[in-house]
Amino acid sequence: MPRPPEPRTLADLKAVVGDGAWLDSGDDLTAFTTDFRRLYHGATPLVVLPRSVDEVAQIMRICSRDELAVVPHGGNTSYCGAATPDESGSQIVLSMRRLNRIRHLDADNYSMIVEAGCTLAEAQAAARTQARLFPLSLGSEGTAQIGGNLSTNAGGTAVLRYGMMRDLVFGLEVVLADGRVMSGLNSLRKDNTGYDVKSLFIGAEGTLGVITAASLKLYPQPADTATALAGVDSPQRALELLAHLRGAAGEQLTTFELMPRIAVELTVRHIRAVANPLDQGAAWYLLIELTSPSPRAGLATLLADELQEAAVRATIKDASIATSLAQSQAMWKLRESVPEAQRHHGASLKHDISVPVSIIPKLIEGGSELVRRLVPEGEIVAYGHMGDGNLHFNVSQKPGAPAAAFLERGAKLEAAMFDLVGGLGGSISAEHGIGRLKAAQFAERADPVELSVMRVLKRALDPKGILNPGKVLM
Amino acid sequence: MPRPPEPRTLADLKAVVGDGAWLDSGDDLTAFTTDFRRLYHGATPLVVLPRSVDEVAQIMRICSRDELAVVPHGGNTSYCGAATPDESGSQIVLSMRRLNRIRHLDADNYSMIVEAGCTLAEAQAAARTQARLFPLSLGSEGTAQIGGNLSTNAGGTAVLRYGMMRDLVFGLEVVLADGRVMSGLNSLRKDNTGYDVKSLFIGAEGTLGVITAASLKLYPQPADTATALAGVDSPQRALELLAHLRGAAGEQLTTFELMPRIAVELTVRHIRAVANPLDQGAAWYLLIELTSPSPRAGLATLLADELQEAAVRATIKDASIATSLAQSQAMWKLRESVPEAQRHHGASLKHDISVPVSIIPKLIEGGSELVRRLVPEGEIVAYGHMGDGNLHFNVSQKPGAPAAAFLERGAKLEAAMFDLVGGLGGSISAEHGIGRLKAAQFAERADPVELSVMRVLKRALDPKGILNPGKVLM
Numbered sequence: 001m002p003r004p005p006e007p008r009t010l011a012d013l014k015a016v017v018g019d020g021a022w023l024d025s026g027d028d029l030t031a032f033t034t035d036f037r038r039l040y041h042g043a044t045p046l047v048v049l050p051r052s053v054d055e056v057a058q059i060m061r062i063c064s065r066d067e068l069a070v071v072p073h074g075g076n077t078s079y080c081g082a083a084t085p086d087e088s089g090s091q092i093v094l095s096m097r098r099l100n101r102i103r104h105l106d107a108d109n110y111s112m113i114v115e116a117g118c119t120l121a122e123a124q125a126a127a128r129t130q131a132r133l134f135p136l137s138l139g140s141e142g143t144a145q146i147g148g149n150l151s152t153n154a155g156g157t158a159v160l161r162y163g164m165m166r167d168l169v170f171g172l173e174v175v176l177a178d179g180r181v182m183s184g185l186n187s188l189r190k191d192n193t194g195y196d197v198k199s200l201f202i203g204a205e206g207t208l209g210v211i212t213a214a215s216l217k218l219y220p221q222p223a224d225t226a227t228a229l230a231g232v233d234s235p236q237r238a239l240e241l242l243a244h245l246r247g248a249a250g251e252q253l254t255t256f257e258l259m260p261r262i263a264v265e266l267t268v269r270h271i272r273a274v275a276n277p278l279d280q281g282a283a284w285y286l287l288i289e290l291t292s293p294s295p296r297a298g299l300a301t302l303l304a305d306e307l308q309e310a311a312v313r314a315t316i317k318d319a320s321i322a323t324s325l326a327q328s329q330a331m332w333k334l335r336e337s338v339p340e341a342q343r344h345h346g347a348s349l350k351h352d353i354s355v356p357v358s359i360i361p362k363l364i365e366g367g368s369e370l371v372r373r374l375v376p377e378g379e380i381v382a383y384g385h386m387g388d389g390n391l392h393f394n395v396s397q398k399p400g401a402p403a404a405a406f407l408e409r410g411a412k413l414e415a416a417m418f419d420l421v422g423g424l425g426g427s428i429s430a431e432h433g434i435g436r437l438k439a440a441q442f443a444e445r446a447d448p449v450e451l452s453v454m455r456v457l458k459r460a461l462d463p464k465g466i467l468n469p470g471k472v473l474m
Numbered sequence: 475m476p477r478p479p480e481p482r483t484l485a486d487l488k489a490v491v492g493d494g495a496w497l498d499s500g501d502d503l504t505a506f507t508t509d510f511r512r513l514y515h516g517a518t519p520l521v522v523l524p525r526s527v528d529e530v531a532q533i534m535r536i537c538s539r540d541e542l543a544v545v546p547h548g549g550n551t552s553y554c555g556a557a558t559p560d561e562s563g564s565q566i567v568l569s570m571r572r573l574n575r576i577r578h579l580d581a582d583n584y585s586m587i588v589e590a591g592c593t594l595a596e597a598q599a600a601a602r603t604q605a606r607l608f609p610l611s612l613g614s615e616g617t618a619q620i621g622g623n624l625s626t627n628a629g630g631t632a633v634l635r636y637g638m639m640r641d642l643v644f645g646l647e648v649v650l651a652d653g654r655v656m657s658g659l660n661s662l663r664k665d666n667t668g669y670d671v672k673s674l675f676i677g678a679e680g681t682l683g684v685i686t687a688a689s690l691k692l693y694p695q696p697a698d699t700a701t702a703l704a705g706v707d708s709p710q711r712a713l714e715l716l717a718h719l720r721g722a723a724g725e726q727l728t729t730f731e732l733m734p735r736i737a738v739e740l741t742v743r744h745i746r747a748v749a750n751p752l753d754q755g756a757a758w759y760l761l762i763e764l765t766s767p768s769p770r771a772g773l774a775t776l777l778a779d780e781l782q783e784a785a786v787r788a789t790i791k792d793a794s795i796a797t798s799l800a801q802s803q804a805m806w807k808l809r810e811s812v813p814e815a816q817r818h819h820g821a822s823l824k825h826d827i828s829v830p831v832s833i834i835p836k837l838i839e840g841g842s843e844l845v846r847r848l849v850p851e852g853e854i855v856a857y858g859h860m861g862d863g864n865l866h867f868n869v870s871q872k873p874g875a876p877a878a879a880f881l882e883r884g885a886k887l888e889a890a891m892f893d894l895v896g897g898l899g900g901s902i903s904a905e906h907g908i909g910r911l912k913a914a915q916f917a918e919r920a921d922p923v924e925l926s927v928m929r930v931l932k933r934a935l936d937p938k939g940i941l942n943p944g945k946v947l948m
Contacts, residue, residue: 106830106832107832108713108717108830108832109830109832109833110720110831153666155664159663159664160663164664166670176923180923180926181923182921182923182924182927183921183923183924184921184924186899186900187830188829188830188863188899188900188901188904189633189634189831189864190629190828190862190864190901190905191828191903191904192629192677192903192904192905192906192907193901193902193903193908193912193916193920194677194908194924194928194946194947195674195677195678195928195931195946196627196673196674196677197928199670199673199674200670200673200674202670203666203668203669220721220724223721239582243582246584246694247694247697247767247768248767248770250725250766251725251726252724293720293721293722293723293724294721294722294723294724296722296776302770354662354664355662356582356583356585356662357582357583357584358580358581358582358583359583385664388663388664389583389662389664390663390664425660425661426660427662427665427666427667428667429665429667430662430664430665430666431664431666432666433666434666434667434668442667446667446668447658449650449654449655449656449657450656450657450668450671452654453650453671453935454669454671456934457669457671457931460933460934461930473668
């Protein structure tokens with residue numbers, strides 16, 4: 001068990017940020033020592049809230065000097081405990097929330113430089129003031145911070161068109177483990193000078209360096225949007241529709257989300273003011289959105305034609321196209337409320353997994369069989385980002401089933417699910433990362449050579465092992 | 475000076491690949507020891523041409539055991555000498571040309587797995603057989619190999635829409651310096667398990683590992699294309715047109731290439747069957763292409779409307795829209811023949827540089843002033859990928875000017891040009907890489923902290939320094 005830090009170290013750290021910018025006791029600490037899903041309840045002797053990159057650099061120099069572990073902390077919306085200190089009381093928390101300026105916005109270059117502590121919603125809003133879109137979009141965007149989005153390579157509901165967070169970055173400013181500042185904030189679409197160092201820090205969950213700012217890619221704001229909900233009989237039909245829409249609409253296809261009937265039913269039941277706009281019930285529902293920066297794109301007509309043709313081909317059973325912003329928002333609410341509806345319904349076992357898009361039907365078939373066999377107390381609620389090959393293959397507790405018995409099945413189901421995913425060439429963590437929650441599973445299942453390369457990189461960049469120890473790599 | 479390898483090492487290497495798969499003498503060696511631009515004339519005791527990943531792994535194990543330097547070699551179209559052994563005769567050449575299978579193509583997942591020795595044209599053709607597009611496109615695509623495209627993070631004429639080679643990769647198979655094989659050939663749009671190791675090898679020019687295969691992203695084949703040539707008075711006007719087109723056409727804008735009048739004049743003069751389709755002369759010309767996977771996108775109308783409006787606003791002086799495939803091909807030939815026309819015209823000084831797109835007019839202004847001041851024997855031929863902020867800011871020898879005096883100015887101009895680019899937040903190598911040619915300039919001009927991180931990564935992954943020594947990092 002590592003020792004708690006020396007009083008002198010803590011005093012030096014407090015002196016860097018000054019009064020009012022640190023916490024070492026009281027209830028407020030809990031917000032920094034408990035993760036979003038309340039899986040972990042850690043302890044920390046100190047939370048520092050620096051206001052500048054220079055302060056972050058000073059903090060890291062002190063921590064490096066005294067070999068003190070640092071847990072970078074953003075909006076605390078990680079699903080895997082990546083931003084939570086362990087229980088030893090030997091790790092300080094480095095909150096980025098006050099490092100939250102928009103430093104620069106270049107509309108003509110479609111780029112902006114923002115600090116790590118900006119929330120995703122603030123970054124989106126800054127882009128909007130210049131008629132630009134920062135396209136990353138996810139449920140927790142009002143709380144999640146850009147630094148956390150970078151450190152977990154966040155995904156969300158527009159990945160199909162715009163990619164993951166890694167795809168939206170021109171350059172980074174990073175404070176290294178020893179306190180040196182790497183200034184890589186270029187805003188260039190093309191730069192082939194040396195290794196792609198920035199990509200290493202994206203998705204590293206603060207284990208290789210502390211990201212303090214990023215130069216991000218912007219896009220034109222959509223001026224035309226068409227949203228629809230469609231019902232299909234099977235994931236295979238959904239795949240056929242996806243192929244047709246990709247051919248007809250290309251990159252204009254921004255969202256293609258899959259929900260099973262039960263997800264729609266639970267959401268209609270548990271969430272106020274949510275309704276199913278389709279007349280006919282369907283086994284599976286698809287939320288589809290096309291967007292274009294051109295007001296003349298004619299997307300509603302395009303989508304209506306495609307869905308009409310799909311109905312004639314019997315690819316889809318039914319569909320509803322939003323004819324107002326309110327209708328579109330209602331469709332989105334149906335999709336976005338699924339996690340909350342699941343929480344109301346009872347306990348759940350979660351799997352954030354991905355496979356090649358073409359394999360989604362096989363994944364659903366194989367995964368469903370596993371659940372039926374291994375978790376008799378469970379109902380399958382497998383939904384998510386079908387266009388990206390990413391499902392949240394969750395299992396909800398059946399009403400009345402004993403919670404303890406249900407939750408006990410989790411470990412066995414997870415192992416079987418990960419075996420299945422591995423056999424299908426998929427990933428055991430599509431968008432939520434590894435954090436602490438999946439570190440053991442990851443160590444066991446990763447390609448051993450790739451894992452050893454990751455360990456070599458970790459030792460090279462953080463030789464004292466002070467950056468978020470116990471996360472990603474065990 | 476490193477020593478030539480021991481005879482036993484060479485014998486072991488020959489035994490791995492077998493007779494007919496190695497060269498150690500004769501004229502054929504020259505193809506492997508001279509670079510595309512004939513800047514370097516190296517020497518090598520052995521060229522090996524393995525047929526399988528296992529043979530590459532055995533080769534690296536032997537080279538690691540005996541500390542023998544290895545120069546990976548693709549289509550040999552590098553502009554920076556990245557694939558050429560040095561003059562010492564102590565480095566073997568590892569040709570990837572026989573490792574050239576298409577291993578797998580998944581049309582529904584828009585992905586394919588190809589080996590490093592496939593030419594880019596072969597990879598494009600394989601995708602086309604399944605109505606898919608592999609979008610990387612560049613002049614040397616008939617010769618350049620996928621492994622080289624990956625190792626130099628190749629760019630080309632469709633980056634505006636599809637990104638660089640790095641953006642087109644799902645996963646890699648890499649043989650490490652010690653001969654272990656890293657199997658990362660997933661075909662997943664989302665995979666957040668650990669560090670982004672693959673990105674490190676892309677653009678590393680064979681200095682961190684030997685890429686043997688890649689899983690690549692595919693797109694729908696375009697079913698509608700509109701091509702135009704437009705004349706504008708200034709780069710500022712070109713920038714305005716770019717902003718309008720991006721707003722109107724979004725990602726459908728695939729190509730936005732800038733050429734100065736002299737580039738068009740030289741090409742019309744030196745290249746057979748090339749004509750300027752515009753009636754009025756213009757100071758600058760733009761090659762513009764929109765593409766869509768939908769046959770109903772109406773791109774010709776969209777482009778005609780936008781150019782008409784731009785003419786009314788006086789953003790452009792003149793424009794011609796291709797009304798046949800032949801006309802479109804003629805416009806492309808005008809653009810693609812610029813480098814060849816420059817070679818016919820005389821010696822040239824080349825700068826492959828980038829800045830934020832919004833800064834292109836400033837770059838052209840500042841760069842032109844430098845050329846006028848420092849190279850009185852030169853004519854500016856600054857052309858290239860304006861939509862990406864990347865220009866080939868080249869200078870041609872004026873007819874009749876003494877070549878020696880002209881070429882002597884090169885070093886001073888390059889230093890001044892790189893200073894200018896640095897001051898504008900740009901890159902001294904936008905798409906051609908560092909290789910041997912720019913290693914010294916790069917070492918001098920890179921952010922020192924980022925450079926030290928790169929050196930740490932190099933030592934971590936290639937502790938014996940046997941992978942393409944002298945390239946990228948000095």
